Amino acid sequence: MAASSPATRIRIWSTGKVFEVDKVGVFRPGALEPVARLGPGEVGWITAAIREIGDAQVGDTITSAQNPCEAPYPGFQPAKPVVFAGLYPTDTQEYNRLREALEKLKLNDAALSFEPETSEALGFGFRCGFLGLLHAEIVQERLEREFDLDLISTAPSVIYRVKLTNGEEIEIHNPSELPNPDKIEAIYEPYVKLTVYTPEEYVGSIMQLLQEKRGKMGNMHYVGKRVELVYEVPFGEILYDFHDRLKSISRGYASMDYEQAGYQEGDLVKVSILVNEEPVDALAFIAHKDKAYGIGREIVDKLAEVIPRQQFAVPIQAAIGGKIIARATVKALRKDVLAKCYGGDITRKKKLLEKQKEGKKRMKAIGKVDVPQEAFLAVLSAGRD
Numbered sequence: 001m002a003a004s005s006p007a008t009r010i011r012i013w014s015t016g017k018v019f020e021v022d023k024v025g026v027f028r029p030g031a032l033e034p035v036a037r038l039g040p041g042e043v044g045w046i047t048a049a050i051r052e053i054g055d056a057q058v059g060d061t062i063t064s065a066q067n068p069c070e071a072p073y074p075g076f077q078p079a080k081p082v083v084f085a086g087l088y089p090t091d092t093q094e095y096n097r098l099r100e101a102l103e104k105l106k107l108n109d110a111a112l113s114f115e116p117e118t119s120e121a122l123g124f125g126f127r128c129g130f131l132g133l134l135h136a137e138i139v140q141e142r143l144e145r146e147f148d149l150d151l152i153s154t155a156p157s158v159i160y161r162v163k164l165t166n167g168e169e170i171e172i173h174n175p176s177e178l179p180n181p182d183k184i185e186a187i188y189e190p191y192v193k194l195t196v197y198t199p200e201e202y203v204g205s206i207m208q209l210l211q212e213k214r215g216k217m218g219n220m221h222y223v224g225k226r227v228e229l230v231y232e233v234p235f236g237e238i239l240y241d242f243h244d245r246l247k248s249i250s251r252g253y254a255s256m257d258y259e260q261a262g263y264q265e266g267d268l269v270k271v272s273i274l275v276n277e278e279p280v281d282a283l284a285f286i287a288h289k290d291k292a293y294g295i296g297r298e299i300v301d302k303l304a305e306v307i308p309r310q311q312f313a314v315p316i317q318a319a320i321g322g323k324i325i326a327r328a329t330v331k332a333l334r335k336d337v338l339a340k341c342y343g344g345d346i347t348r349k350k351k352l353l354e355k356q357k358e359g360k361k362r363m364k365a366i367g368k369v370d371v372p373q374e375a376f377l378a379v380l381s382a383g384r385d
Contacts, residue, residue, distance in 0.1 A: 009065035081129025086154035088125030198254035213237035304328035
């Protein structure tokens with residue numbers, strides 16, 4: 001744009017929206033000084049009637065509406081969420097407060113996206129999109145500190161692309177949305193180019209960790225006594241505990257950086273968690289077929305420890321489609337029906353025990369188990385190695 005002055009009409013390149021400039025000015029020490037116009041090569045500021053933060057993104061090109069430039073300034077990319085997680089209030093009555101808080105945060109954070117979501121286990125909440133794990137942690141911390149909200153966050157997940165048997169391609173933001181296996185031709189997972197800087201004495205342990213995370217080695221450079229490792233790693237593999245394990249292995253000396261590296265086809269499956277033979281959608285996850293059993297085994301064992309005991313045995317299962325790959329059982333509470341049975345014929349005691357057994361069968365047939373929030377938090381805290 002050659003020059004800008006009040007009453008000039010401008011166009012935001014990425015959105016195509018047109019606004020009228022109210023004021024223009026330059027930056028002075030400790031002040032913003034209005035001027036009559038800004039010319040070529042000058043650095044300054046403008047104000048316009050832009051009411052939505054998403055209408056003007058950082059790095060975008062602003063041009064004249066009457067005489068637009070031929071192409072935008074190179075290098076701009078709109079902010080696009082790559083990590084998704086569910087945010088739910090621990091008190092369902094706080095749902096409206098959470099919605100208002102997210103709307104206020106979005107006013108100064110165009111990269112944040114959210115949409116309503118319902119979970120049978122957690123109630124009403126929002127599916128939020130973030131630029132990365134750090135962004136997700138900052139948003140949750142701000143919601144809890146600035147808006148005094150008590151939140152539960154589901155396990156973060158990445159965007160998967162699924163090619164269906166009918167040729168259609170869809171994006172999956174939530175593991176529970178994955179179609180049935182008979183409708184899927186291929187699943188593609190996002191990869192990142194991961195760069196790790198570490199002292200040379202920790203190279204072997206870190207390379208072993210990267211291989212556990214299904215990493216493909218790209219390059220290795222020695223810079224003095226430090227080593228730069230470059231790997232291609234599935235993004236979903238570094239979401240949970242990779243950074244913590246990297247710091248632990250290297251005693252805090254290693255550091256990492258990553259950038260998006262496109263999608264690659266993977267042998268992935270959806271693992272469903274069933275409590276009393278009912279699927280809990282908020283606990284479903286997508287994992288590589290070779291790792292599905294280990295993660296499912298860990299989750300069902302953790303749930304069996306923290307779910308309260310009922311009057312009947314509660315099976316907890318991990319399943320891929322219709323196949324159960326792991327199971328644990330919450331043992332039933334047993335009432336002492338023989339407490340007041342002093343002496344007498346043994347047949348009387350057997351009769352009481354049989355009656356109790358029949359009662360538990362009926363109870364199990366109609367019984368419903370609510371997964372407590374403590375159990376859900378315990379599952380999220382479990383490491384996914």
